[in-house]
Amino acid sequence: MRAAMMNTQCPLRVTSKIIRIKYLYRPFSTTLPTSSDPPPPPPQRPPPAPLPSNIARNAIRDPKRDAGIAFAKNMMKEIDRTRYATVREYDAHRASLSDAAWDGRARDLERKMPRTLKWKVGDVYAPHDLSAVEARKWSRRKSSERDVFDVLGINPLEEYKNFSMMSEYMTPMGRIKHRRETGLRAVNQRKIAKAIRRAVGMGLLPSVHEHPEVLEVKARERATRLENGLGPRR
Amino acid sequence: MSMRRLSPTANLLRTSRLFSLPPPLPRPSSDLTASANFESDTATLPYPIHAAIETTESSLGRGDWGLKRPLPLKSTKRSSTPTIHIDNVDSIDHITDFSSAADHVLTLRKWQELGTPLSMAEGKSKKASAQQERYPRSVFESQHDNTYQDYSDPSKQRWKYRGPWxxxxxxxxxxxxxEKDVKRRRLDFKRFLRERLAEEKTIARRREATESGEDLDSPDSVAVAVVVSDEEVEVYARSLRNDEHTLHRLVEEYLDLPRDRGSATTRYDKKGPPTTHPSAGLSYLRTGSHTYNHPLLGPQEEPAPIQARVIRPQTTAANAKHDRALIGVGGVVAEDDRQSFTKDSTGVTGYNPDIPGGAKIYIRVPARASVDSRGRIDITTMRPRNKVSENVAKGYYYSERAEPPPAAVEGAQNRETPTLTRPKPGRPREARGYGLEDMGVAKTNGRASPFLGPEDEMPDLNDHLNDLLRHGHRSNPKT
Known part of the structure; x- marks a missing residue:
């Protein structure tokens, strides 16, 4: 109550009003309302009747005018009502089923189509591409066929200080990845292995886990994915 | 003439399939990633890399494809589309390695049925002021369809260059x-520079002569042909090092590099020149703007819409959200033009396993499609403006015929006995897409009106009950 009194002297009128209303509508009151309390707000007026639309106004003035438009509008409404009645029925039917089970079934079936996420504009498909045989192939990992270092013209030995690049060629437990995983040609595989060993030897890279900064970036990525509702990466 | 002079064996070889088969194009390269990627080596490629061959029906029966040995009948004759492509004419195991080419052959046939003309890939400008051209420009316009540079008309553009992008x-x-291509052409470039220098000098000499009033055509005038010494070429090459603009122009001309025109008018200026002719041989039509004539309803505002398969809904598993759904139009993946913010059961916003055969939507026959720099087809899709044409395509233009429930609803109700309705064979091709598939059926039942399809027949008790369950009333109370 004191706070309310103080607030009535507050130069900011708006704040005082908000606080007054707040006090007025407190669920329980231990004291009787005093004269300093503001009067209760007047009962709300009923909302004003909606202004007649142009069509309705015209219809009042001249019943013949715009009758066609009104008729068409009514007809469209009726069509919409009948058209979506079946959809509404279906949705109600689905809601009556256990929704979680339906979603689970959909998700399970979707997981069996791993290419769903990989389609790109301009892809051409034949019936075979939507078959189970193809789906199995798309779920399998394949190592890169091109040597990335050759394509980019980078010498991996010169990049030993680049821990993010080195981490790409290490497992999370700190082992150097095999050539069949990295897809490098023999020369570059030797070079990247040497660069990793060099970095570990110099103490730039941990030997039994990923670089802490890489771990941090991964954790942050995971958090944002979860925040955006994308779920964990499969 | 030369053919006759060849020996019969040589002639046979020259006209054989063996020699007429072009070498395959390089496979489209996958995305460059250091991490493992997912792909299938047997998936249909975005463009064909092998020539598809077919044979006459009588030869097909004998397995004769004009190759070194007959191909097995079991794997070639049973197909409804007996077209193959050759991976290896004669392998080390004395086997002709072949596989079906039906995927791209049918895609081409579907495209021709669509009748969509190919247009230049337009640059998508995000500025509101730069209004996109309303009408697509055909790839066969003389402005674009050039293989050589016409220096007299700078507005003419080329699509083919010898040099790389x-x-x-x-x-x-x-x-x-x-290292491999440019360095070894050093001497040749010097020769090119010498020619250029000689030309420049000749022009200068001519101008000088004209200004001093000499008669160049008279026999006693000083010879116009100028001699360029090695030292002069050396000095010229050195001077070019300080004149980047001229050097760039000369190198561009010498290596025939794709021209950098500054203002990007087509997408090819930003993403590189097309790898093929911009039409890619898909369509030779210049335009697709012609009125469609319905056999019963007369000329239509737009052609009968076509069905497109929903390839990737807007929301996929694990709640991954995409801007738009991807739809397959005649076997080519394209982006849907609509974006919805609410979930529904059509299968476009999210995967709906209740729809038998997968979700499909109606779209207008695409009016604009282009082939991008990597040889991939880019279709601009559009949903029908209203339901009228869609209903015309389905055959529901008769007012007393109830509109069918959405596919998902039907699928959910028929889940116990899923049926796959296919267009019945033997109907005229023209009838397809106009909702006239059921015409013949109605006629055989002694009904005169082509508006009445099999749905209008007297339903038996089960159908009646189904109708009541589905709609709460009988679909056609008239019958």
């Missing part, structure tokens, strides 16, 4: 190109 090369590829 340097901006699209990675560092390693560029270095290899310089």
């Amino acid at each position: 340097l901006a699209g090369k990675t560092e390693g590829e560029f270095r290899r190109y310089v």
Whole structure:
């Protein structure tokens, strides 16, 4: 109550009003309302009747005018009502089923189509591409066929200080990845292995886990994915 | 003439399939990633890399494809589309390695049925002021369809260049190109520079002569042909090092590099020149704007819409959200033009396993499609403006016929006995897409009106009950 009194002297009128209303509508009151309390707000007026639309106004003035438009509008409404009645029925039917089970079934079936996420504009498909045989192939990992270092013209030995690049060629437990995983040609595989060993030897890279900064970036990525509702990466 | 002089064996070889088969194009390269990627080696490629061959029906019966040995009948004769492509004419195991080419052959046939003309890939400008051209420009316009540079008309553009698109090369590829292709042409470039210098000098000499009033055509005038010494070429080459603009122009001309025109008018200016002719041989039509005539309803505002398969809904598993759904139009993946913010059961916003055969939507026959720099087809899709044409396509233009429930609803109700309705064979092709598939059926039942389909027949008790369950009333109370 004191706070309310103080607030009535507050130069900011708006704040005082908000606080007054707040006090007025407190669920329980231990004291009787005093004269300093503001009067209760007047009962709300009923909302004003909606202004007649142009069509309705015209219809009042001249019943013949715009009758066609009104008729068409009514007809469209009726069509919409009948058209979506079946959809509404279906949705109600689905809601009556256990929704979680339906979603689970959909998700399970979707997981069996791993290419769903990989389609790109301009892809051409034949019936075979939507078959189970193809789906199995798309779920399998394949190592890169091109040597990335050759394509980019980078010498991996010169990049030993680049821990993010080195981490790409290490497992999370700190082992150097095999050539069949990295897809490098023999020369570059030797070079990247040497660069990793060099970095570990110099103490730039941990030997039994990923670089802490890489771990941090991964954790942050995971958090944002979860925040955006994308779920964990499969 | 030369053919006759050849021996019969040589002649046979020259006209054989063996020699007429072009070498395959390089496979489209996958995305460059250091981490493992997912792909299938047997998936249909975005463009065909092998020539598809077919044979006459009588030869097909004998397995004769004009190759070294007959191909097995079991794997070639049973197909409804007996077209093959040859991976290896004669392998080390004395086997002709072949596989079906039906995927791209049918895609082409579907495209021709669509009748969509190919247009130049337009640059998508995000500025509101730059209004996109309303009408697509055909790839066969004389402005674009050129293989040589017409210097007299600078507005004419080429699509084919001998040199590579340097901006699209990675560092390693560029270095290899310089090492392998450019370095060995040093001497040739010197020769090219000498020619250029001689030309320049000749022009200068001519101008000088004209200004001093000499008669160049008279026999006693000083010879116009100028001699360029090696030292002069050396000095010229050195001077070019300080004149980047001229050097760039000369190198561009010498290596025939794709021209950098500054203002990007087509997407090819930003993403590199097309790898094929911009039509890619898909369609030779210049325009697709003609009125469609319905056999019963007369000329239509737009052609009968076509069905497109929903390839990737807007929301996929694990709640991954995409801007738009991807739809398959005649076997080519394209982006849907609509974006919805609410979930529904059509299968476009999210995967709906209740729809038998997968979700499909109606779209207008695409009016604009282009082939991008990597040879992939880019279709601009559009949903029908209203339901009228869609209903016309389904055959529901008769007012007393109830509109069918959405596919998902039907699918959910028929889940116990899923049926796959296919267009019945033997109907005229023209009838397809106009909702006239059921015409013949109605006629055989002694009904005169082509508006009445099999749905209008007297339903038996089960159908009646189903109708009541589905709609709460009988679909056609008239019958």
